[in-house]
Amino acid sequence: MRHIIKLTLKEVVNKRIIHLGIILTLIYILVYGTGLYYTAKDMVFEGENFLWGQQIGYQLLTMGWYVSIFMVGAIAVVTGASSISQEIENGTILGLASSPIRRRDILLGKFIAYSMVTSLYSIVMIAVIISLNVYFFHLMIDPLDAAAGVLIYTLLPITILAFTILCSAMLSTMTAGISSFMFFLVTVIGGFVEQIGALISNASLVNIGIISSLLMPTDAVYRLALARATGTMGHSSIVNFGPFGTASSPSTLMFVYTLVYIAVLLRLAVYYFERKDL
Amino acid sequence: MLKTESLSKRYDKQTACKDICLSIKEGQVFGLLGPNGAGKSTLVKMLIGLVRPSSGQANIMGRAAGSLEIRHKIGYLPEMFRFYDWLTGGELLRFFAQVYRLPAHQEKLAIQEVLELVGLQGREKDKIKNYSKGMQQRLGLARAVLHQPALVFLDEPTSALDPLGRRDVRDAIKRLQQKGTTIFLNSHLLGEVEMTCSHLGFIKKGQLIAAGPVEDFISKEQDIIVEVKNFDNKLLIRWNKEGRSVRVNEHLLHLNAVNREEVPLIIREITEAGGMIYRVESRSRGLEEVFVDLIENDGAVLK
Numbered sequence A: 001m002r003h004i005i006k007l008t009l010k011e012v013v014n015k016r017i018i019h020l021g022i023i024l025t026l027i028y029i030l031v032y033g034t035g036l037y038y039t040a041k042d043m044v045f046e047g048e049n050f051l052w053g054q055q056i057g058y059q060l061l062t063m064g065w066y067v068s069i070f071m072v073g074a075i076a077v078v079t080g081a082s083s084i085s086q087e088i089e090n091g092t093i094l095g096l097a098s099s100p101i102r103r104r105d106i107l108l109g110k111f112i113a114y115s116m117v118t119s120l121y122s123i124v125m126i127a128v129i130i131s132l133n134v135y136f137f138h139l140m141i142d143p144l145d146a147a148a149g150v151l152i153y154t155l156l157p158i159t160i161l162a163f164t165i166l167c168s169a170m171l172s173t174m175t176a177g178i179s180s181f182m183f184f185l186v187t188v189i190g191g192f193v194e195q196i197g198a199l200i201s202n203a204s205l206v207n208i209g210i211i212s213s214l215l216m217p218t219d220a221v222y223r224l225a226l227a228r229a230t231g232t233m234g235h236s237s238i239v240n241f242g243p244f245g246t247a248s249s250p251s252t253l254m255f256v257y258t259l260v261y262i263a264v265l266l267r268l269a270v271y272y273f274e275r276k277d278l
Numbered sequence B: 001m002l003k004t005e006s007l008s009k010r011y012d013k014q015t016a017c018k019d020i021c022l023s024i025k026e027g028q029v030f031g032l033l034g035p036n037g038a039g040k041s042t043l044v045k046m047l048i049g050l051v052r053p054s055s056g057q058a059n060i061m062g063r064a065a066g067s068l069e070i071r072h073k074i075g076y077l078p079e080m081f082r083f084y085d086w087l088t089g090g091e092l093l094r095f096f097a098q099v100y101r102l103p104a105h106q107e108k109l110a111i112q113e114v115l116e117l118v119g120l121q122g123r124e125k126d127k128i129k130n131y132s133k134g135m136q137q138r139l140g141l142a143r144a145v146l147h148q149p150a151l152v153f154l155d156e157p158t159s160a161l162d163p164l165g166r167r168d169v170r171d172a173i174k175r176l177q178q179k180g181t182t183i184f185l186n187s188h189l190l191g192e193v194e195m196t197c198s199h200l201g202f203i204k205k206g207q208l209i210a211a212g213p214v215e216d217f218i219s220k221e222q223d224i225i226v227e228v229k230n231f232d233n234k235l236l237i238r239w240n241k242e243g244r245s246v247r248v249n250e251h252l253l254h255l256n257a258v259n260r261e262e263v264p265l266i267i268r269e270i271t272e273a274g275g276m277i278y279r280v281e282s283r284s285r286g287l288e289e290v291f292v293d294l295i296e297n298d299g300a301v302l303k
């Protein structure tokens, strides 16, 4: 497994699509940072304006973070979708699977390597987004809370990866990629619907959100991470507002569910891969 | 070394291998011959554990084929060897040296040895994407034997190669054989196996229709030409009556499809009838004819 992790990390570094993703992310950060700069430029953050600044900062933070979901999702799907199926399509799997490496270790090794890379990507991205807001809006965020939130957020790419790798073990690269990304989008929209439902107290909307969160707990992970990062702040009614916020707060049960979800999907992926004729 | 019992593989629509019973002993170079789509690759993949058999059993060195410990002891060159092309040839071999747990101090030497075996020395620092197809295939061969496996499976090792590359691979196989490696070679090229194999199997539509030592296929029947003076034509008439294919051309006597065991008898008959033999030339009936016969008539002549 160690060998596969090392090899996969090397592979990621060599993947052109990853380079492209990083460049797009840098552009996004640049645009986002510029936006923050011009918003904050003429604002005063002292005295009675303090809370006002906190609220603007919080809104911009959640917005920036929310957009990152899609970028993290895209990166996770792109790396995960080709993990198994493309190796089968190219025939490179014959070299690996005929050697004394267990198929389980091939799959899990790739999963771990991709998880490391996409987690690092999410951590850096969110850390930058939080720091920018702290810098421009003097956002009062406890660094420890922020760190905890960012760490929880790594569950997002890991969850998407588990799902996509399962698809990759069962389907062709193309089908795995497209279906995983569509599925991911649906569940994110489901979470959005849930927040709207919570704001207007509509039970059916909330239920749609809960069901989609069970199918793939992407949105729940995001809300959980955001709620944790903004700590006490996120729960105060002054700033806690809007569809990107945490009006309907996820429970720790959801956190446990996410871990179980990842484990079950991986187990299934290994099951399929081990039975596959190469 | 290797033994299969009624090994079968059915895909949804077709049967790729049917009731294959095969046995290969240590040190043999076994060539499995058959047209494209006969089931050669599928059989090898079942023996390595890449494809799950639908039924039947396969054992290698007394253990279940495809198990982890057996995979340590065998080598495999796929029909089309492909690996991450952003690696260099040397990196690829180092990766597999670690996977096969070669001791660190042996790694360098082992890699040099196999690079030399396949004629790739000096190219190990090039990225695989800059290798030709033939070079990739030879790199695959190097990988297959890097850990000095006792048994190597080579699936059409030369189909991607030019004539020179083919000769290199044939030489490599010979050298492996001299080291005592048992070799399982898939091919649809007759000349290939004729030159390298000690044993042969013929597969058609997933069924193994014949298997045995090469001599069994080549020399059972041969054509002989005898340069003879004072040939007694009575013999000719008798042989014709017996249904032997024979004709005389001045001093040359052509006899076709003669069983190896009959050759000394024929020569004695000629001399006893007063013929003077100057030269006997025997031409093995080419494998090609046997192959065509096996594949088209299910080996009716051989049987």
Ligand SMILES: Nc1ncnc2c1ncn2[C@@H]1O[C@H](COP(=O)(O)OP(=O)(O)O)[C@@H](O)[C@H]1O
Pocket (backbone or CB within 6 Å): A277, B011, B012, B014, B015, B016, B034, B035, B036, B037, B038, B039, B040, B041, B042, B043
């Ligand atoms: N994965 C697969 N799914 C369905 N049919 C297959 C598969 N692999 C091989 N076959 C079929 O099995 C038969 C044997 O194929 P193969 O073992 O590749 O033959 P060979 O190596 O002798 O050319 C062919 O008819 C082929 O179409």
Ligand SMILES: [Mg+2]
Pocket (backbone or CB within 6 Å): B037, B040, B041, B042, B079, B155, B156
């Ligand atoms: Mg084949």
